[in-house]
Amino acid sequence: NNQVHEAMAIKDGKIVEVGPERQILNKYKCDEEIDAQGKDVYPGLTDAHGHLIAYAEQKLSADLVGSKSFEEIIVRCDKYRSHSNKKFIIGRGWDQSLWNEKELPTNEKLNAAFPSILVCLQRVDGHAVLVNDYLLKKAGITANTKIDGGEVVLKNGKPTGLLVDNAINLVQKYLPQFSHKDISEAILDIQYELFQYGITGVHEAGIENNEIAIFKKLIERDKLKINVYAMLLPTKKNREFASKHGKYRYKNLSIRSFKVYADGALGSRGALLKKPYSDANHSHGLLLTSVIEMKEITDFCLKNGYQMNTHGIGDSANALILDIYKKAYETNPDHRFRVEHAQVIDPLDFEKFAAFAVFPSVQPTHAVSDQRWVEARLGKKRLKGAYAYKSLLTQFGMLAIGTDFPVEQTNPFLTIHAAVERKNAENLPMDGFLKSEALSIEEVMYGMTKWAAFASFDENRFGTLTKGKQATFVIFENKIESNPIFQQNFSWKTFIRGKLVYASDEL
Known part of the structure:
Protein backbone atom coordinates (compact mmCIF):
# COMPACT_ATOMS: atom_id res chain seq x y z
CA ASN A 1 0.00 0.00 0.00
CA ASN A 2 3.03 2.25 -0.47
CA GLN A 3 3.41 2.69 3.29
CA VAL A 4 6.75 3.74 4.74
CA HIS A 5 8.04 2.04 7.90
CA GLU A 6 11.03 2.69 10.12
CA ALA A 7 12.09 -0.85 10.96
CA MET A 8 11.78 -4.48 9.95
CA ALA A 9 12.25 -7.71 11.92
CA ILE A 10 13.59 -10.75 10.05
CA LYS A 11 13.78 -14.42 11.02
CA ASP A 12 14.84 -17.43 8.94
CA GLY A 13 14.98 -15.34 5.78
CA LYS A 14 11.44 -13.98 6.11
CA ILE A 15 9.93 -10.74 7.30
CA VAL A 16 8.31 -11.12 10.72
CA GLU A 17 7.02 -7.59 11.13
CA VAL A 18 7.45 -4.01 9.93
CA GLY A 19 6.63 -0.92 11.94
CA PRO A 20 7.99 1.96 14.06
CA GLU A 21 11.64 1.56 15.07
CA ARG A 22 11.06 1.68 18.83
CA GLN A 23 8.22 -0.85 18.61
CA ILE A 24 10.28 -3.35 16.61
CA LEU A 25 13.40 -2.97 18.79
CA ASN A 26 11.41 -3.40 21.99
CA LYS A 27 9.45 -6.38 20.75
CA TYR A 28 12.27 -8.42 19.19
CA LYS A 29 15.73 -9.40 20.35
CA CYS A 30 18.16 -10.55 17.68
CA ASP A 31 21.77 -11.49 17.08
CA GLU A 32 22.29 -8.80 14.46
CA GLU A 33 21.00 -5.29 13.92
CA ILE A 34 21.47 -3.46 10.63
CA ASP A 35 21.49 0.32 10.83
CA ALA A 36 20.44 1.68 7.43
CA GLN A 37 21.84 5.08 8.46
CA GLY A 38 18.73 6.88 7.26
CA LYS A 39 19.00 5.43 3.76
CA ASP A 40 15.93 4.18 1.90
CA VAL A 41 15.14 0.47 1.98
CA TYR A 42 13.19 -1.01 -0.95
CA PRO A 43 12.10 -4.48 -1.99
CA GLY A 44 14.83 -6.08 -4.09
CA LEU A 45 14.44 -5.09 -7.73
CA THR A 46 13.43 -7.62 -10.36
CA ASP A 47 14.51 -7.26 -13.97
CA ALA A 48 11.35 -8.59 -15.61
CA HIS A 49 13.02 -9.32 -18.95
CA GLY A 50 16.69 -10.22 -19.19
CA HIS A 51 18.96 -12.87 -20.68
CA LEU A 52 21.49 -14.33 -18.26
CA ILE A 53 22.62 -17.07 -20.65
CA ALA A 54 22.91 -14.70 -23.62
CA TYR A 55 24.76 -12.11 -21.53
CA ALA A 56 27.15 -14.83 -20.33
CA GLU A 57 27.76 -15.88 -23.94
CA GLN A 58 28.34 -12.25 -24.89
CA LYS A 59 31.00 -11.96 -22.19
CA LEU A 60 32.72 -14.97 -23.76
CA LYS A 173 24.79 -26.23 -35.57
CA TYR A 174 28.10 -25.24 -37.20
CA LEU A 175 29.06 -22.84 -34.42
CA PRO A 176 31.20 -24.00 -31.48
CA GLN A 177 29.34 -24.02 -28.16
CA PHE A 178 30.66 -22.45 -24.99
CA SER A 179 31.09 -24.88 -22.12
CA HIS A 180 28.61 -24.93 -19.24
CA LYS A 181 31.56 -24.26 -16.94
CA ASP A 182 32.48 -21.03 -18.75
CA ILE A 183 28.84 -19.92 -18.94
CA SER A 184 28.35 -20.64 -15.23
CA GLU A 185 31.37 -18.55 -14.26
CA ALA A 186 30.13 -15.69 -16.43
CA ILE A 187 26.65 -15.89 -14.85
CA LEU A 188 28.18 -15.47 -11.40
CA ASP A 189 30.00 -12.35 -12.62
CA ILE A 190 26.68 -11.05 -13.94
CA GLN A 191 24.98 -11.84 -10.64
CA TYR A 192 27.51 -9.67 -8.82
CA GLU A 193 26.91 -6.87 -11.33
CA LEU A 194 23.16 -7.08 -10.72
CA PHE A 195 23.57 -7.09 -6.94
CA GLN A 196 25.43 -3.77 -7.20
CA TYR A 197 22.22 -2.24 -8.54
CA GLY A 198 19.96 -3.91 -5.99
CA ILE A 199 18.61 -6.40 -8.53
CA THR A 200 17.63 -9.60 -6.73
CA GLY A 201 15.52 -11.31 -9.40
CA VAL A 202 15.56 -11.88 -13.16
CA HIS A 203 12.90 -13.14 -15.52
CA GLU A 204 15.14 -15.16 -17.85
CA ALA A 205 13.47 -14.66 -21.23
CA GLY A 206 13.95 -17.92 -23.11
CA ILE A 207 16.15 -20.94 -22.37
CA GLU A 208 16.91 -24.28 -24.00
CA ASN A 209 16.27 -27.51 -22.11
CA ASN A 210 19.96 -28.24 -21.46
CA GLU A 211 20.40 -24.79 -19.90
CA ILE A 212 18.12 -25.63 -16.97
CA ALA A 213 21.01 -27.69 -15.59
CA ILE A 214 23.30 -24.64 -15.54
CA PHE A 215 21.02 -22.86 -13.09
CA LYS A 216 20.33 -25.98 -11.02
CA LYS A 217 24.00 -26.83 -10.55
CA LEU A 218 24.87 -23.26 -9.53
CA ILE A 219 22.08 -23.38 -6.96
CA GLU A 220 23.21 -26.80 -5.73
CA ARG A 221 26.68 -25.32 -5.18
CA ASP A 222 25.05 -22.45 -3.27
CA LYS A 223 26.54 -19.99 -5.76
CA LEU A 224 23.43 -18.65 -7.49
CA LYS A 225 21.48 -16.58 -4.96
CA ILE A 226 19.39 -14.44 -7.29
CA ASN A 227 15.74 -15.39 -7.90
CA VAL A 228 15.39 -16.72 -11.46
CA TYR A 229 12.02 -17.03 -13.22
CA ALA A 230 12.97 -18.93 -16.37
CA MET A 231 10.85 -18.96 -19.51
CA LEU A 232 11.25 -22.09 -21.62
CA LEU A 233 11.56 -21.93 -25.39
CA PRO A 234 8.75 -24.05 -26.91
CA THR A 235 10.95 -26.94 -28.07
CA LYS A 236 9.88 -30.58 -27.92
CA LYS A 237 12.19 -31.29 -24.96
CA ASN A 238 10.92 -28.28 -23.04
CA ARG A 239 7.30 -29.29 -23.59
CA GLU A 240 8.15 -32.76 -22.32
CA PHE A 241 9.75 -31.12 -19.26
CA ALA A 242 6.60 -29.08 -18.60
CA SER A 243 4.33 -32.11 -19.05
CA LYS A 244 6.44 -34.18 -16.66
CA HIS A 245 7.21 -31.61 -13.94
CA GLY A 246 4.30 -29.17 -14.18
CA LYS A 247 4.94 -25.90 -12.37
CA TYR A 248 8.55 -26.40 -11.38
CA ARG A 249 10.48 -24.85 -8.51
CA TYR A 250 13.94 -25.72 -7.26
CA LYS A 251 14.83 -23.34 -4.43
CA ASN A 252 15.27 -19.93 -6.13
CA LEU A 253 14.67 -21.26 -9.67
CA SER A 254 11.07 -21.16 -10.89
CA ILE A 255 9.85 -22.53 -14.23
CA ARG A 256 6.21 -22.22 -15.27
CA SER A 257 6.20 -20.25 -18.53
CA PHE A 258 7.08 -20.42 -22.21
CA LYS A 259 8.74 -17.71 -24.29
CA VAL A 260 7.45 -17.50 -27.87
CA TYR A 261 8.65 -15.25 -30.69
CA ALA A 262 5.86 -13.80 -32.82
CA ASP A 263 8.13 -11.54 -34.85
CA GLY A 264 11.61 -10.05 -35.06
CA ALA A 265 13.01 -6.60 -34.27
CA LEU A 266 12.61 -3.13 -35.77
CA GLY A 267 16.36 -2.57 -36.10
CA SER A 268 16.73 -5.45 -38.57
CA ARG A 269 13.24 -4.86 -40.04
CA GLY A 270 11.97 -8.21 -38.79
CA ALA A 271 9.16 -6.76 -36.65
CA LEU A 272 5.82 -7.62 -38.27
CA LEU A 273 3.86 -4.52 -39.31
CA LYS A 274 0.33 -4.10 -40.64
CA LYS A 275 1.61 -1.75 -43.34
CA PRO A 276 5.05 -1.79 -45.00
CA TYR A 277 8.10 -0.21 -43.42
CA SER A 278 8.36 3.48 -44.18
CA ASP A 279 11.99 3.02 -45.24
CA ALA A 280 11.50 -0.35 -47.00
CA ASN A 281 8.10 -0.36 -48.68
CA HIS A 282 8.60 -3.91 -50.01
CA SER A 283 8.59 -5.39 -46.51
CA HIS A 284 6.10 -5.91 -43.67
CA GLY A 285 8.61 -7.83 -41.53
CA LEU A 286 8.52 -11.48 -40.46
CA LEU A 287 6.17 -13.84 -38.63
CA LEU A 288 8.56 -16.10 -36.71
CA THR A 289 6.01 -18.53 -35.27
CA SER A 290 2.93 -19.49 -37.27
CA VAL A 291 -0.51 -18.64 -35.93
CA ILE A 292 -1.32 -22.36 -35.82
CA GLU A 293 1.72 -23.08 -33.65
CA MET A 294 1.03 -20.12 -31.37
CA LYS A 295 -2.50 -21.42 -30.82
CA GLU A 296 -1.10 -24.89 -30.07
CA ILE A 297 1.31 -23.42 -27.51
CA THR A 298 -1.57 -21.46 -25.96
CA ASP A 299 -3.56 -24.68 -25.55
CA PHE A 300 -0.53 -26.48 -24.12
CA CYS A 301 0.12 -23.71 -21.58
CA LEU A 302 -3.51 -23.60 -20.45
CA LYS A 303 -3.59 -27.39 -20.08
CA ASN A 304 -0.39 -27.48 -18.01
CA GLY A 305 -0.90 -24.34 -15.94
CA TYR A 306 1.93 -22.52 -17.69
CA GLN A 307 2.14 -18.86 -18.60
CA MET A 308 2.75 -17.80 -22.21
CA ASN A 309 5.07 -14.84 -22.77
CA THR A 310 5.18 -13.78 -26.40
CA HIS A 311 7.69 -11.43 -27.97
CA GLY A 312 5.70 -8.79 -29.86
CA ILE A 313 7.33 -5.78 -31.52
CA GLY A 314 5.32 -4.79 -34.59
CA ASP A 315 1.66 -3.73 -34.56
CA SER A 316 0.61 -6.72 -36.66
CA ALA A 317 2.40 -9.19 -34.38
CA ASN A 318 0.86 -7.62 -31.28
CA ALA A 319 -2.62 -7.73 -32.82
CA LEU A 320 -2.18 -11.46 -33.53
CA ILE A 321 -0.95 -12.15 -29.99
CA LEU A 322 -3.84 -10.28 -28.39
CA ASP A 323 -6.42 -12.11 -30.47
CA ILE A 324 -4.84 -15.49 -29.63
CA TYR A 325 -4.76 -14.57 -25.93
CA LYS A 326 -8.52 -14.01 -25.98
CA LYS A 327 -8.95 -17.79 -25.59
CA ALA A 328 -6.70 -17.75 -22.52
CA TYR A 329 -8.90 -15.13 -20.88
CA GLU A 330 -12.05 -17.12 -21.65
CA THR A 331 -10.46 -20.27 -20.16
CA ASN A 332 -8.76 -18.68 -17.15
CA PRO A 333 -9.20 -14.95 -16.45
CA ASP A 334 -6.08 -15.00 -14.20
CA HIS A 335 -3.82 -16.48 -16.90
CA ARG A 336 -1.29 -13.61 -16.66
CA PHE A 337 -0.16 -14.25 -20.24
CA ARG A 338 2.35 -11.57 -21.20
CA VAL A 339 3.38 -9.61 -24.26
CA GLU A 340 7.12 -9.08 -24.09
CA HIS A 341 8.06 -5.62 -25.42
CA ALA A 342 4.59 -4.58 -26.71
CA GLN A 343 6.57 -2.05 -28.69
CA VAL A 344 4.24 -0.86 -31.46
CA ILE A 345 0.49 -1.13 -30.94
CA ASP A 346 -2.28 -0.10 -33.30
CA PRO A 347 -4.34 2.42 -31.27
CA LEU A 348 -7.41 0.27 -32.01
CA ASP A 349 -5.80 -2.68 -30.18
CA PHE A 350 -4.87 -1.05 -26.86
CA GLU A 351 -8.21 -1.86 -25.24
CA LYS A 352 -7.61 -5.59 -25.80
CA PHE A 353 -4.95 -5.54 -23.06
CA ALA A 354 -7.73 -4.69 -20.61
CA ALA A 355 -10.42 -6.80 -22.27
CA PHE A 356 -8.32 -10.00 -22.26
CA ALA A 357 -6.25 -9.25 -19.09
CA VAL A 358 -2.96 -9.28 -21.00
CA PHE A 359 0.15 -8.32 -19.01
CA PRO A 360 2.49 -5.86 -20.81
CA SER A 361 6.20 -6.45 -20.17
CA VAL A 362 8.23 -3.44 -21.31
CA GLN A 363 11.80 -2.17 -21.40
CA PRO A 364 11.91 1.65 -21.35
CA THR A 365 15.54 1.96 -22.45
CA HIS A 366 14.50 0.54 -25.84
CA ALA A 367 12.48 3.69 -26.46
CA VAL A 368 15.39 6.06 -25.96
CA SER A 369 17.86 3.80 -27.80
CA ASP A 370 15.57 3.46 -30.82
CA GLN A 371 14.50 7.12 -30.98
CA ARG A 372 17.45 7.94 -33.30
CA TRP A 373 15.99 5.93 -36.17
CA VAL A 374 12.54 4.56 -35.34
CA GLU A 375 10.59 7.32 -37.11
CA ALA A 376 12.36 6.35 -40.34
CA ARG A 377 11.12 2.76 -39.87
CA LEU A 378 7.54 3.57 -38.84
CA GLY A 379 6.72 7.07 -40.04
CA LYS A 380 5.23 9.71 -37.76
CA LYS A 381 1.68 8.33 -37.64
CA ARG A 382 2.63 4.90 -36.25
CA LEU A 383 4.72 6.48 -33.49
CA LYS A 384 1.46 7.29 -31.68
CA GLY A 385 1.22 3.66 -30.61
CA ALA A 386 4.94 3.07 -30.05
CA TYR A 387 6.68 2.65 -26.67
CA ALA A 388 3.33 3.67 -25.18
CA TYR A 389 3.96 2.65 -21.59
CA LYS A 390 1.49 5.03 -19.99
CA SER A 391 -1.27 3.89 -22.34
CA LEU A 392 -0.49 0.24 -21.59
CA LEU A 393 -0.50 0.92 -17.86
CA THR A 394 -3.85 2.67 -18.15
CA GLN A 395 -5.30 -0.40 -19.86
CA PHE A 396 -4.01 -3.22 -17.66
CA GLY A 397 -3.19 -1.39 -14.44
CA MET A 398 0.26 -2.98 -14.14
CA LEU A 399 3.51 -3.21 -16.10
CA ALA A 400 6.39 -5.65 -15.71
CA ILE A 401 9.53 -3.59 -16.30
CA GLY A 402 12.96 -4.87 -17.34
CA THR A 403 16.04 -3.98 -19.36
CA ASP A 404 16.38 -6.78 -21.95
CA PHE A 405 20.07 -7.08 -21.08
CA PRO A 406 22.44 -7.60 -22.85
CA VAL A 407 20.56 -5.74 -25.61
CA GLU A 408 20.54 -2.80 -23.17
CA GLN A 409 22.59 -2.20 -20.02
CA THR A 410 21.68 -3.89 -16.74
CA ASN A 411 21.57 -0.54 -14.89
CA PRO A 412 17.96 -0.08 -13.64
CA PHE A 413 18.53 3.62 -13.04
CA LEU A 414 18.92 4.10 -16.78
CA THR A 415 15.51 2.42 -16.96
CA ILE A 416 14.08 4.90 -14.43
CA HIS A 417 15.54 7.83 -16.37
CA ALA A 418 14.26 6.49 -19.70
CA ALA A 419 10.77 5.80 -18.38
CA VAL A 420 10.31 9.05 -16.46
CA GLU A 421 12.28 11.58 -18.51
CA ARG A 422 12.10 9.66 -21.82
CA LYS A 423 15.78 10.49 -22.37
CA ASN A 424 18.91 8.40 -22.89
CA ALA A 425 22.10 8.37 -20.83
CA GLU A 426 23.31 11.49 -22.66
CA ASN A 427 20.08 13.22 -21.59
CA LEU A 428 18.75 13.30 -25.15
CA PRO A 429 16.46 14.19 -26.80
CA MET A 430 16.22 17.45 -24.88
CA ASP A 431 12.40 17.49 -24.77
CA GLY A 432 12.07 13.75 -24.18
CA PHE A 433 10.93 11.13 -26.70
CA LEU A 434 7.13 10.77 -26.92
CA LYS A 435 6.97 12.41 -23.49
CA SER A 436 3.21 11.93 -23.14
CA GLU A 437 3.90 8.23 -22.51
CA ALA A 438 6.22 8.89 -19.55
CA LEU A 439 5.74 7.04 -16.26
CA SER A 440 6.17 8.32 -12.72
CA ILE A 441 9.09 7.11 -10.57
CA GLU A 442 6.59 5.31 -8.35
CA GLU A 443 5.11 3.45 -11.33
CA VAL A 444 8.56 2.37 -12.52
CA MET A 445 9.51 1.13 -9.06
CA TYR A 446 6.26 -0.85 -8.86
CA GLY A 447 7.10 -2.32 -12.28
CA MET A 448 10.43 -3.58 -10.92
CA THR A 449 9.08 -4.83 -7.58
CA LYS A 450 5.41 -5.52 -6.81
CA TRP A 451 4.12 -5.80 -10.37
CA ALA A 452 7.13 -7.79 -11.57
CA ALA A 453 6.47 -10.30 -8.77
CA PHE A 454 2.82 -10.56 -9.82
CA ALA A 455 3.94 -11.14 -13.43
CA SER A 456 5.79 -14.28 -12.29
CA PHE A 457 3.18 -15.51 -9.77
CA ASP A 458 5.55 -14.57 -6.95
CA GLU A 459 3.39 -11.94 -5.25
CA ASN A 460 3.21 -14.06 -2.08
CA ARG A 461 6.99 -14.58 -1.97
CA PHE A 462 8.54 -11.16 -2.60
CA GLY A 463 8.00 -7.80 -4.33
CA THR A 464 6.90 -5.90 -1.22
CA LEU A 465 8.33 -5.65 2.30
CA THR A 466 5.41 -7.37 3.99
CA LYS A 467 5.06 -9.79 6.88
CA GLY A 468 5.57 -13.38 5.74
CA LYS A 469 7.45 -12.57 2.53
CA GLN A 470 11.11 -13.10 1.71
CA ALA A 471 13.48 -10.66 3.39
CA THR A 472 14.80 -9.70 -0.03
CA PHE A 473 15.62 -6.02 -0.09
CA VAL A 474 18.09 -3.32 -1.06
CA ILE A 475 19.40 -0.30 0.83
CA PHE A 476 20.24 2.39 -1.72
CA GLU A 477 23.11 4.85 -1.37
CA ASN A 478 20.93 7.78 -2.46
CA LYS A 479 17.32 8.83 -2.83
CA ILE A 480 15.64 7.51 -5.95
CA GLU A 481 15.41 10.22 -8.58
CA SER A 482 15.28 10.31 -12.34
CA ASN A 483 18.07 12.81 -13.03
CA PRO A 484 21.21 11.77 -14.95
CA ILE A 485 23.48 11.91 -11.90
CA PHE A 486 21.42 9.17 -10.28
CA GLN A 487 22.15 6.81 -13.17
CA GLN A 488 25.43 6.02 -11.43
CA ASN A 489 23.79 5.10 -8.12
CA PHE A 490 24.59 1.74 -6.60
CA SER A 491 23.24 -0.37 -3.79
CA TRP A 492 24.74 0.21 -0.37
CA LYS A 493 23.70 -3.26 0.75
CA THR A 494 21.69 -5.98 -1.01
CA PHE A 495 19.99 -8.84 0.87
CA ILE A 496 18.32 -12.01 -0.41
CA ARG A 497 16.27 -14.14 1.96
CA GLY A 498 17.79 -12.28 4.89
CA LYS A 499 21.41 -12.89 3.82
CA LEU A 500 23.78 -10.11 2.80
CA VAL A 501 24.88 -10.72 -0.81
CA TYR A 502 26.47 -7.36 -1.60
CA ALA A 503 27.92 -4.47 0.40
CA SER A 504 29.60 -1.49 -1.25
CA ASP A 505 31.80 -0.89 1.80
CA GLU A 506 33.24 -4.39 1.57
CA LEU A 507 34.69 -4.05 -1.91
Missing part, protein backbone atom coordinates in the same frame (compact mmCIF):
# COMPACT_ATOMS: atom_id res chain seq x y z
CA SER A 61 32.49 -13.51 -27.28
CA ALA A 62 34.06 -10.63 -29.16
CA ASP A 63 32.49 -7.51 -27.67
CA LEU A 64 31.08 -5.40 -30.52
CA VAL A 65 28.85 -3.16 -28.38
CA GLY A 66 29.28 0.52 -29.21
CA SER A 67 31.36 -0.06 -32.37
CA LYS A 68 31.30 3.14 -34.40
CA SER A 69 32.22 1.58 -37.77
CA PHE A 70 32.64 -1.75 -39.49
CA GLU A 71 36.39 -1.16 -39.48
CA GLU A 72 36.26 -1.05 -35.68
CA ILE A 73 34.41 -4.38 -35.71
CA ILE A 74 37.22 -5.96 -37.73
CA VAL A 75 39.78 -4.64 -35.23
CA ARG A 76 37.81 -5.99 -32.26
CA CYS A 77 37.37 -9.38 -33.92
CA ASP A 78 41.07 -9.62 -34.72
CA LYS A 79 41.91 -8.73 -31.11
CA TYR A 80 39.48 -11.40 -29.85
CA ARG A 81 41.04 -14.06 -32.07
CA SER A 82 44.61 -13.22 -31.06
CA HIS A 83 43.77 -13.14 -27.34
CA SER A 84 41.58 -16.24 -27.25
CA ASN A 85 43.61 -18.41 -29.65
CA LYS A 86 40.31 -19.74 -31.00
CA LYS A 87 39.87 -20.96 -34.56
CA PHE A 88 36.55 -19.15 -34.84
CA ILE A 89 35.11 -15.73 -34.06
CA ILE A 90 31.74 -15.29 -32.40
CA GLY A 91 30.82 -11.71 -31.62
CA ARG A 92 27.79 -9.81 -30.41
CA GLY A 93 26.55 -6.26 -30.13
CA TRP A 94 26.98 -4.43 -33.44
CA ASP A 95 24.42 -1.77 -34.28
CA GLN A 96 24.54 -0.19 -37.71
CA SER A 97 22.59 2.86 -36.49
CA LEU A 98 25.81 3.98 -34.74
CA TRP A 99 27.76 3.99 -38.01
CA ASN A 100 27.98 6.84 -40.51
CA GLU A 101 26.37 4.78 -43.30
CA LYS A 102 23.50 3.42 -41.08
CA GLU A 103 22.79 0.55 -43.49
CA LEU A 104 22.70 -3.13 -42.56
CA PRO A 105 26.15 -4.55 -43.40
CA THR A 106 27.41 -6.98 -46.02
CA ASN A 107 30.31 -9.36 -45.50
CA GLU A 108 32.96 -8.33 -48.08
CA LYS A 109 35.31 -6.83 -45.47
CA LEU A 110 34.71 -9.79 -43.19
CA ASN A 111 35.71 -12.18 -45.97
CA ALA A 112 38.88 -10.22 -46.69
CA ALA A 113 39.94 -10.16 -43.04
CA PHE A 114 38.92 -13.72 -42.12
CA PRO A 115 38.70 -15.90 -45.23
CA SER A 116 39.28 -19.33 -43.67
CA ILE A 117 37.72 -19.45 -40.18
CA LEU A 118 34.11 -19.44 -38.95
CA VAL A 119 32.85 -15.92 -38.23
CA CYS A 120 29.38 -15.13 -36.86
CA LEU A 121 28.60 -11.64 -35.55
CA GLN A 122 25.24 -11.06 -33.90
CA ARG A 123 23.41 -7.74 -34.01
CA VAL A 124 22.77 -6.07 -30.65
CA ASP A 125 19.12 -7.22 -30.57
CA GLY A 126 19.98 -10.85 -31.37
CA HIS A 127 17.66 -10.88 -34.39
CA ALA A 128 20.28 -10.79 -37.15
CA VAL A 129 23.79 -12.11 -37.69
CA LEU A 130 26.51 -11.31 -40.20
CA VAL A 131 28.57 -14.32 -41.22
CA ASN A 132 31.46 -14.72 -43.63
CA ASP A 133 31.36 -16.72 -46.85
CA TYR A 134 33.36 -19.51 -45.19
CA LEU A 135 30.42 -20.16 -42.83
CA LEU A 136 27.81 -19.67 -45.57
CA LYS A 137 29.55 -22.35 -47.63
CA LYS A 138 29.88 -24.72 -44.67
CA ALA A 139 26.15 -24.37 -43.96
CA GLY A 140 25.22 -24.79 -47.62
CA ILE A 141 23.46 -21.42 -47.79
CA THR A 142 22.88 -20.10 -51.31
CA ALA A 143 20.73 -17.50 -53.03
CA ASN A 144 18.02 -20.16 -53.30
CA THR A 145 17.88 -20.92 -49.56
CA LYS A 146 14.49 -20.13 -48.05
CA ILE A 147 13.20 -20.47 -44.49
CA ASP A 148 9.88 -19.58 -42.89
CA GLY A 149 10.13 -16.62 -40.55
CA GLY A 150 13.61 -15.69 -41.69
CA GLU A 151 15.55 -14.11 -44.51
CA VAL A 152 18.82 -14.80 -46.27
CA VAL A 153 19.53 -11.26 -47.45
CA LEU A 154 20.68 -10.99 -51.07
CA LYS A 155 22.44 -8.30 -53.08
CA ASN A 156 22.84 -8.60 -56.83
CA GLY A 157 21.49 -12.13 -56.54
CA LYS A 158 24.10 -13.31 -54.00
CA PRO A 159 23.94 -13.79 -50.20
CA THR A 160 25.41 -10.83 -48.35
CA GLY A 161 26.15 -12.82 -45.21
CA LEU A 162 23.26 -11.18 -43.35
CA LEU A 163 20.81 -13.69 -41.87
CA VAL A 164 17.66 -12.37 -40.20
CA ASP A 165 15.62 -14.10 -37.47
CA ASN A 166 14.86 -17.78 -38.24
CA ALA A 167 17.57 -17.82 -40.92
CA ILE A 168 20.08 -17.69 -38.06
CA ASN A 169 19.09 -21.29 -37.29
CA LEU A 170 20.73 -22.36 -40.57
CA VAL A 171 24.21 -21.78 -39.13
CA GLN A 172 23.68 -22.60 -35.44
